[in-house]
Amino acid sequence: MLDVSKNAVGFNLRQLRTTKGLTLDQLATQSELTRGYISLVERGLKTPSVNALLRLAAALDVNVTYLFDPNPTPAPRYTLFRQDEQQTPMQDDGVDLLALAAGRTRKMMEPFLIRPPLKFAPRASHAGEEFLFVISGKMAIKIEDEEIVLKKGDCLYFSGETPHWVRSIGKPKADVLLVVSAASPER
Secondary structure (H helix, E strand, O other): OOOOOHHHHHHHHHHHHHHOOOOHHHHHHHHOOOHHHHHHHHOOOOOOOHHHHHHHHHHHOOOHHHHHOOOOOOOOOOOOOOHHHOOOOEEEOOEEEEEOOOOOOOOOEEEEEEEOOOOOOOOEOOOOEEEEEEEEOEEEEEEOOEEEEEEOOOEEEEEOOOOEEEEEOOOOOOEEEEEEEOOOOOO
16 A cells, blocks of 8 residues: 655655655645655655645655555556545645545646645645535635635635635544646646
8 A cells, every 4th residue: 555644755855856856845836845744754744735745746756645655566557546544645734635546647637635724724725726525524625715604515716826724623623535637638
């Protein structure tokens, strides 16, 4: 089974960065993240958000899945995710994050299962587009100055470049399918 812990992601990130001959400062500049944040991720002390994963992958010129598994087996025609084989989600600022197709490389979409926190998660914005589908519960998303409440069965499609924040409304936390499109599909 694929180890998608924050320690594995951090280790893979450090390996890739050093293989490409980049310093923490250079990667920070290219990804528009701080040196300290990247260092925490590399040491397994911080779980990267979806936004950070997308920025790091773009700066390193790899698909996000590379950060989860740098040595994937040849790309299958499909990736199957079974609930009974579910991995432990990573957590960042209260957002539970589970990669649903980490085993497939060179894809145009990045699907995740997320559980937003009860308070708004830190602001996100990134290249590409996002699609949210509420599987269970209720959530709010703030897009710039507008707050939109979504309940089970609702979905929202928007530009990832638009600053946005998400949170669950009530307990248990909402289960949300998040699909992020690649900034450039040729990767």
